[in-house]
Amino acid sequence: MTESIQTYLETIGHNARAAARQISRAETAAKNQALLAIAATLEAEAAFLIAENQKDLEAGRQSGLDSAMLDRLDINAKRVKTMADGLREIAALPDPVGEITGLTYRPSGIQVGKMRVPLGVIGIIYESRPNVTADAAALCLKSGNACILRGGSEAIHSNKAIAACIRQGLETAGLPADAVQLIETTDRAAVGAMLRLEHAIDVIVPRGGKGLIQRIMEESRIPILKHLDGICHVYIDDRCDPDKAIRITLNAKTQRYGVCNALETLLIAEGVAPTLLPALAAQLRGKGVELRGCPRTRELVEHCVPATEEDWDTEYLAPILSIRVVADLDQAMDHIARHSSKHTEAIVTEDYGRARRFLREVDSSSVMVNASTRFADGFEYGLGAEIGISTDKLHARGPVGLEGLTTLKFVVLGDGHVRA
Amino acid sequence: MTESIQTYLETIGHNARAAARQISRAETAAKNQALLAIAATLEAEAAFLIAENQKDLEAGRQSGLDSAMLDRLDINAKRVKTMADGLREIAALPDPVGEITGLTYRPSGIQVGKMRVPLGVIGIIYESRPNVTADAAALCLKSGNACILRGGSEAIHSNKAIAACIRQGLETAGLPADAVQLIETTDRAAVGAMLRLEHAIDVIVPRGGKGLIQRIMEESRIPILKHLDGICHVYIDDRCDPDKAIRITLNAKTQRYGVCNALETLLIAEGVAPTLLPALAAQLRGKGVELRGCPRTRELVEHCVPATEEDWDTEYLAPILSIRVVADLDQAMDHIARHSSKHTEAIVTEDYGRARRFLREVDSSSVMVNASTRFADGFEYGLGAEIGISTDKLHARGPVGLEGLTTLKFVVLGDGHVRA
Structure with missing residues (x-):
């Protein structure tokens, strides 16, 4: 069985490599035509998609x-339309491929x-x-890449149905259907086999x-291309506007809890903590957020659990916030350097010099002044769409859109030139 | 012993991480001052460098x-001056750090x-x-990085002497000496220990x-950041200028043999092979180049050894050239897709459409029209200097200079903005 899965994956890899050469040189118009055709097919086949999705939902319930x-697994008529609209939006984005700078x-x-x-x-x-399945395939297609998709086993019928629509759309536009291949087995060995396709896959x-x-x-x-944790910090400087500090902290922590750009640790300057922290804490508690604080925080805030060392390194993805009072900007940046997952950090300050230092010295994929960490997102940044967020330093960092799915090569134009 | 090496490397890693934070925020003027101070120190200490180098040369002879x-190991007065001049050139380059686009x-x-x-x-x-030792340290310093250097054991005395000058220059400029650390043991276990410093080293x-x-x-x-092979191709199209074809082929193959951007396989279109190949082959043989050809090449060229499948995948780094006659541009690009190491490929053609296709469709770190593959070099490309050449697709591709030693982070400026 494992051997046949390896063979199956090798065939997929081989087909992807061949399709990649074709899709890399496809005209922008053909790629856009394929995206629009896929959108139309998804809408035309909505009943089929929903019926296939029912099989997954039924198995999921059992x-x-x-x-x-x-709920995340569910496909309904509205979600089919959202998927199709997403494809049309990607069709409307500029084609990054071939630009020479x-x-x-x-x-x-x-x-x-350099050519992209x-x-x-x-x-x-x-x-x-x-x-x-639709989003990722569309981003890869528009950026001239072939893709191999491995979805969760709980969504296999839905994914197969969506992939069938995608392949039909590609063929309508005269592009190779193998530019988008879904792994159709739910055997877990397929992931391992996929990760061994070093010669066929450029990026996972x-x-x-x-x-x-x-x-x-x-x-x-x-x-x-990945991020592992989103341990995001907001530092409230003593030269902050208190209203902005409260608004940003509440938004960063409570607008959504289970997302990677949500606030997890609040750092606040000693100079402003006694006046600001009690009111801020009351509002957070009012929203049902559990507070875990350093000793100084616990002097200022009622009903605050002691924070342990582990708290500073924890991504809660939940209504919990750790709070530490720091002496100043330097101590805040030291804390961030030690505990941040290098995803997103924000400073709240009206001090120009401190804002400038924070922007330069904090080594995270997104660094913000007077804005909520929740803005760290491909759509909010104007990338049009995102395939994910990277906290790695090489290649793409932060939200990754079409440009992150491309690379640059040098082009040299001569007229018989040789090196002296 | 191995345990103490691991501890030694961990200390180096810890020091590097601390120095990296300082050097990343150093002013451009301080970094340039350090580079000029290092250059001056190297020249002032030339006698010391040469004496230490003698120890390595003596050991090498034995x-x-x-x-x-x-010869590569040798340091003489002229080479000290070349090293110092290289540092001054890097000081004169623009500082890539902090640019916001x-x-x-x-x-x-x-x-x-985005901020660099x-x-x-x-x-x-x-x-x-x-x-x-001097070149790499200077590139890292100018680009705001700390570095850990592991040179060959045969150059240990020379490297220690150069590193001492570098650290002195850093201190003169008020920058942390630990921004450049040389591993001072020649124990081979140090490389393994260095590769385990995942938390301290960002890129090898x-x-x-x-x-x-x-x-x-x-x-x-x-x-x-690396390249493994340089199996570079020149494709001579049937619509080429024969003089350019001969000039470029000779330069790409024979200007230097042991370099990664030298030509290893010549592809030539059937339409022009009978008229061009015999003369070209004669000139190559006149320079002492051994020719290995496909059957059609051997019909056209005397004294040509048969090329095996292995030849198409071999980087000779020597006066040997494999030659294949191909039907057309498509067959040439198929051959390149199959056998190239994705370093550098060139087409010789006067045909606009074919040049355009070759530039777009050949997936190598440098792609050229009517120019010698020998140009694939950081200095020739205007990068000022290079730390190496990358044939990987992520991050930096082709010659890697200061920009390749940097990354981009998103910066967000708000005024109390929160996400709706």
């Missing part, structure tokens, strides 16, 4: 998935510039939400829980 | 290094842009040539033979 999981003459007489090109074959491993994008991503990091020798 | 190796307002009211920032700590593992740059790089790839979980 295997005891909780209601949040079942910086083409200048060198003293030798050659012209040198697709990465090749993207492998995407994701859980439950079947709309990722894992989307899911920390356990999934850690497993992929351990097993894969293929480069990964 | 251990039977060949004359080419001894694309800062625009979003519909939400926040401003979003250092990678953090670079680990460089290299062989024999001691000037790499291996410079050396294929064996070294393969070993590092196998052992390291730290991202690597």
